[in-house]
Amino acid sequence: xxxxxxxxxxxxxxxxxxxxxxxxxxxxxxxxxxxxxxxxxxxxxxxxxxxxxxxxxxxxxxxxxxxxxxxxxxxxxxxxxxxxxxxxxxxxxxxxxxxxxxxxxxxxxxxxxxxxxxxxxxxxxxxxxxxxxxxxxxxxxxxxxxxxxxxxxxxxxxxxxxxxxxxx
Amino acid sequence: xxxxxxxxxxxxxxxxxxxxxxxxxxxxxxxxxxxxxxxxxxxxxxxxxxxxxxxxxxxxxxxxxxxxxxxxxxxxxxxxxxxxxxxxxxxxxxxxxxxxxxxxxxxxxxxxxxxxxxxxxxxxxxxxxxxxxxxxxxxxxxxxxxxxxxxxxxxxxxxxxxxxxxxxxxxxxxxxxxxxxxxxxxxxxxxxxxxxxxxxxxxxxxxxxxxxxxxxxxxxxxxxxxxxxxxxxxxxxxxxxxxxxxxxxxxxxxxxxxxxxxxxxxxxxxxxxxxxxxxxxxxxxxxxxxxxx
Numbered sequence: 001x002x003x004x005x006x007x008x009x010x011x012x013x014x015x016x017x018x019x020x021x022x023x024x025x026x027x028x029x030x031x032x033x034x035x036x037x038x039x040x041x042x043x044x045x046x047x048x049x050x051x052x053x054x055x056x057x058x059x060x061x062x063x064x065x066x067x068x069x070x071x072x073x074x075x076x077x078x079x080x081x082x083x084x085x086x087x088x089x090x091x092x093x094x095x096x097x098x099x100x101x102x103x104x105x106x107x108x109x110x111x112x113x114x115x116x117x118x119x120x121x122x123x124x125x126x127x128x129x130x131x132x133x134x135x136x137x138x139x140x141x142x143x144x145x146x147x148x149x150x151x152x153x154x155x156x157x158x159x160x161x162x163x164x165x166x167x168x
Numbered sequence: 169x170x171x172x173x174x175x176x177x178x179x180x181x182x183x184x185x186x187x188x189x190x191x192x193x194x195x196x197x198x199x200x201x202x203x204x205x206x207x208x209x210x211x212x213x214x215x216x217x218x219x220x221x222x223x224x225x226x227x228x229x230x231x232x233x234x235x236x237x238x239x240x241x242x243x244x245x246x247x248x249x250x251x252x253x254x255x256x257x258x259x260x261x262x263x264x265x266x267x268x269x270x271x272x273x274x275x276x277x278x279x280x281x282x283x284x285x286x287x288x289x290x291x292x293x294x295x296x297x298x299x300x301x302x303x304x305x306x307x308x309x310x311x312x313x314x315x316x317x318x319x320x321x322x323x324x325x326x327x328x329x330x331x332x333x334x335x336x337x338x339x340x341x342x343x344x345x346x347x348x349x350x351x352x353x354x355x356x357x358x359x360x361x362x363x364x365x366x367x368x369x370x371x372x373x374x375x376x377x378x379x380x381x382x383x384x385x386x387x388x389x390x391x392x393x394x395x396x397x398x399x400x401x402x403x404x405x406x407x408x409x410x411x412x413x414x415x416x417x418x419x420x421x422x423x424x425x426x427x428x429x430x431x432x433x434x435x436x437x438x439x440x441x442x443x444x445x446x447x448x449x450x451x452x453x454x455x456x457x458x459x460x461x
Contacts, residue, residue: 009174009175029329030175031174032172052210054274066276067272069274072207072277074199074219142270
């Protein structure tokens, strides 16, 4: 059934994506995972590698505003799309409401899961500005924290929601 | 933990994707959401020579109700199903399964059709779509063929698809307004595969059951249809005795194995309890649909 004429193939590709508002280009291997593209090619090490098996959510980034696990996406497959990493959360005015919430409510202990938590929280609040506690816990159920027991993470998101309501 | 090297193509049309698959044969692999394939490639359980990424193809990402069917395109994500109004009520078996798949972040990328074609016996969509009597549209070099989900799923990670075929959509026949369904899943934690899952889908006609679909997850080499339970229900009045008997037949249809998620006996009991619960819930939705008329 198989008749493959291709003995040597093309295993790299030129990739252009928008990361935190800036266009970034690089020649990458097709097999390069998005998380390694961000961390190693672009040097954006705020995105963490936790389990590397699509379980923990530490590597969560926003792809066109939607949270995805960047350890389970090939970089070449996001050509032309927009990515937000933790480095892109703070604006000219300082920390984003979600970042401020994690700071004020102490929504972390070791901090390893925090970038992923904050990106998942940012996406939640963009879709649902006034989530219930259950909705927050549900939205963050793909992100694992081994320190906090989640109490203060929930409070951090509630803080951010209140802050955003105040500002609007 | 890198995958092996592969060639990458992102065709803009189904036709282009088909010609790429023809070129690579069984060394080509389709990429949709990637939430099963990428982990397999990272572990090198799968090392395709080429990936054919479907994500640039337009028109595959819609949930539509047309010609007496609900159609879920090849690029519809679990997330889309979770948020779709169309997947409630009569299609509740699908709408209830969606939010129980993996975790919310995986659901943002993973697709229904990809999950179905992956044919993991612990996959939830296989059961939901079996119960709903679904079929897939498979496009290949010699045209389109329709394959029932029952025929599609052949065994663990094995389907009736040819390597040169693309499933463009899965379709479920409209059971009418007097129908309901649900999916019950026991999982140890969010993101885990099912310990046991039971999909129930039924339609009512003049107070008796029209068609009943019951399918089981994680208790066999593939998603199993509980045929004897379905037959017991068809044409019957849905009273307590019928429900209990059907649930017992469903439990007997299960082929569970003892593992770290539970003993075989325990899993069989869960099938019975879930089938009973599912039938009651589905009947309630179906009756509500009847009253609306």
